[in-house]
Amino acid sequence: MMLDKDLQSIQAARELVKNAKNAQRQFAKFTQEQVDKIVAHIAAEAARHAETLAKSAHQETGFGRWQDKVLKNLFASTQVHQHIRDMKTVGIIADDSAKKVMEVGVPLGVITALVPSTNPTSTIFYKTLIALKAGNAIIFSPHPNAKVCSQQAIDVVKRAALEAGAPEGIVDGVTLLTMQATETLMKSKDVSLILATGGEGMVRAAYASGTPTISGGPGNGPAFIERSANIPQAVKDIITSKTFDNGVICASEQSIIAERCIYDQVHFELVRQGAYLMNEQESDQLAAILLRPNGMINPELVGQCAVTLAQKAGFIVPATTTVLVSPQTTVSPKNPYSREKLCPVLGLYVEENWHTACERVLALLTNEGMGHTLVIHTQNPDVVREFALEKPVFRMLVNTPAALGGIGATTNITPALTLGCGALGGGSSSDNVGPMNLLNVRKVGYGVRSIEDLRQPVAAPAPACDPTFSACVEPTAAPTSAKPVSIFEDTRFTGSDVAPTVAVIPAASNSIASNQGDDRFTTAVSPANDEINEAQVERIIKQVMGRLAP
Numbered sequence: 001m002m003l004d005k006d007l008q009s010i011q012a013a014r015e016l017v018k019n020a021k022n023a024q025r026q027f028a029k030f031t032q033e034q035v036d037k038i039v040a041h042i043a044a045e046a047a048r049h050a051e052t053l054a055k056s057a058h059q060e061t062g063f064g065r066w067q068d069k070v071l072k073n074l075f076a077s078t079q080v081h082q083h084i085r086d087m088k089t090v091g092i093i094a095d096d097s098a099k100k101v102m103e104v105g106v107p108l109g110v111i112t113a114l115v116p117s118t119n120p121t122s123t124i125f126y127k128t129l130i131a132l133k134a135g136n137a138i139i140f141s142p143h144p145n146a147k148v149c150s151q152q153a154i155d156v157v158k159r160a161a162l163e164a165g166a167p168e169g170i171v172d173g174v175t176l177l178t179m180q181a182t183e184t185l186m187k188s189k190d191v192s193l194i195l196a197t198g199g200e201g202m203v204r205a206a207y208a209s210g211t212p213t214i215s216g217g218p219g220n221g222p223a224f225i226e227r228s229a230n231i232p233q234a235v236k237d238i239i240t241s242k243t244f245d246n247g248v249i250c251a252s253e254q255s256i257i258a259e260r261c262i263y264d265q266v267h268f269e270l271v272r273q274g275a276y277l278m279n280e281q282e283s284d285q286l287a288a289i290l291l292r293p294n295g296m297i298n299p300e301l302v303g304q305c306a307v308t309l310a311q312k313a314g315f316i317v318p319a320t321t322t323v324l325v326s327p328q329t330t331v332s333p334k335n336p337y338s339r340e341k342l343c344p345v346l347g348l349y350v351e352e353n354w355h356t357a358c359e360r361v362l363a364l365l366t367n368e369g370m371g372h373t374l375v376i377h378t379q380n381p382d383v384v385r386e387f388a389l390e391k392p393v394f395r396m397l398v399n400t401p402a403a404l405g406g407i408g409a410t411t412n413i414t415p416a417l418t419l420g421c422g423a424l425g426g427g428s429s430s431d432n433v434g435p436m437n438l439l440n441v442r443k444v445g446y447g448v449r450s451i452e453d454l455r456q457p458v459a460a461p462a463p464a465c466d467p468t469f470s471a472c473v474e475p476t477a478a479p480t481s482a483k484p485v486s487i488f489e490d491t492r493f494t495g496s497d498v499a500p501t502v503a504v505i506p507a508a509s510n511s512i513a514s515n516q517g518d519d520r521f522t523t524a525v526s527p528a529n530d531e532i533n534e535a536q537v538e539r540i541i542k543q544v545m546g547r548l549a550p
């Protein structure tokens with residue numbers, strides 16, 4: 001049976017949607033200049049409250065370090081604003097007079113935003129800025145364990161929006177927080193999108209609501225230290241990242257993978273930089289409390305410092321300990337050291353070479369964190385390229401602390417606190433979410449071809465230059481006067497439903513030519529013209545002559 005409180009919360013949620021819809025209708029008529037002024041004022045006010053709200057979030061949730069939360073609040077206000085400030089999002093956002101196409105930004109409407117308890121105030125700043133920049137209204141549904149600080153953050157952005165001239169209701173949040181209220185927001189037909197960041201259960205509920213959803217996903221970032229790495233710097237980056245807000249950022253490292261040939265140096269640096277390598281018994285004691293009986297992360301350990309974690313597990317570590325490290329050889333859902341932990345605890349794997357390290361990275365990501373983040377420490381660009389081409393993540397970071405690199409604070413990746421994990425992670429976007437994810441684009445296209453033009457035979461596309469040839473040259477004679485004196489057919493250019501691509505250039509030029517502007521004339525040539533047989537030559541000549549015929 002539904003309680004009075006639940007019914008009231010549903011009613012209040014409906015009212016929020018109604019107000020947001022009305023506000024957004026008015027906001028949709030604002031100019032880019034008006035929108036930008038509002039967004040700038042919200043960013044400035046959010047930055048002004050960075051410290052107060054950092055302390056408030058820390059006090060309420062008990063997660064992390066307030067000093068780091070100040071930095072996160074500043075990142076989510078100032079750095080995000082700097083990135084989006086000059087984006088065109090309102091009205092005509094692109095106009096290509098040569099191609100005769102134009103693009104118009106069309107806001108989505110009302111967005112429901114779920115807020116995680118790990119980054120509550122910073123997420124509210126960030127989501128407000130990107131939603132309003134794209135012309136939308138936004139309604140927050142805070143996490144129940146962070147509702148006071150979330151409400152304070154909502155008050156800051158709400159007041160700032162009104163001061164700068166935004167319509168009332170453009171940004172607001174649920175005050176009577178119940179699951180029913182959140183469901184009402186998620187399922188409302190007047191809500192166009194759910195921007196979901198938080199625990200897996202809520203994110204799944206968002207997708208199941210039937211309303212389009214963009215989400216972040218669980219991370220499980222492996223940090224690979226390759227043999228060419230600057231090892232002291234790599235270890236410093238990992239520890240910086242893992243201790244930042246006591247490891248609550250989902251992009252942060254969850255394990256270290258080191259090549260055996262550099263393991264002694266990695267071990268030396270870890271110890272020198274305050275890491276505590278747990279013995280088997282200590283590892284087991286901590287493992288026993290890292291996860292809840294249902295296999296989910298234990299919130300009592302989230303965002304705690306290394307010393308407190310050890311205490312909770314029943315052993316003592318030096319007061320200067322930065323991170324707890326557990327040497328591991330296995331990967332499985334039951335092994336918390338091979339999963340996301342959201343606190344300064346790392347698994348440590350030693351691998352023979354970078355090929356086996358690759359396999360370990362893959363196993364870890366398959367275990368958890370598909371589509372999210374990995375970090376590699378190396379001076380070898382070839383290894384970076386190999387990893388970039390193969391690994392199932394959408395953020396691959398190089399020589400940087402992953403928590404800060406993944407959100408775009410220490411890298412030039414889009415600054416964001418919702419990190420999409422794409423299809424690999426069961427999400428709808430792989431982006432660091434920004435304003436362009438929160439608007440639709442109306443395309444305007446002028447007619448530039450008639451149907452008669454479309455009926456003209458289409459020439460086969462000119463082949464790309466073969467890198468084995470030194471240069472591409474223009475045909476030396478005009479197409480109509482050219483004679484097929486040197487012909488070569490390459491199987492790469494002959495798809496089943498594509499006409500063979502042939503060369504028509506003077507035999508002496510001994511080079512490759514490309515089609516330049518005349519649709520009837522397709523060229524490609526190799527010096528190896530004597531490798532083709534008579535029948536092929538005949539067929540190709542006929543085809544070329546047919547094309548060249550006026």
Ligand SMILES: CC(=O)SCCNC(=O)CCNC(=O)[C@H](O)C(C)(C)COP(=O)(O)OP(=O)(O)OC[C@H]1O[C@@H](n2cnc3c(N)ncnc32)[C@H](O)[C@@H]1OP(=O)(O)O
Pocket residue numbers: 114115116117118119141142143144145177178179182197198199200201202216248249250251297298299302342407416417418419
């Ligand atoms: C860039 C970034 O760093 S984004 C970070 C995003 N990542 C995360 O938040 C990490 C994933 N989060 C988690 O694993 C968990 O939230 C933890 C471990 C941090 C905290 O765990 P808990 O305190 O138990 O919170 P949890 O998120 O599981 O939610 C507790 C309850 O509140 C409910 N709840 C959460 N959000 C809402 C909401 N907006 N409205 C109503 N109810 C909510 C949940 O459904 C859950 O209900 P249940 O107990 O009936 O299942």
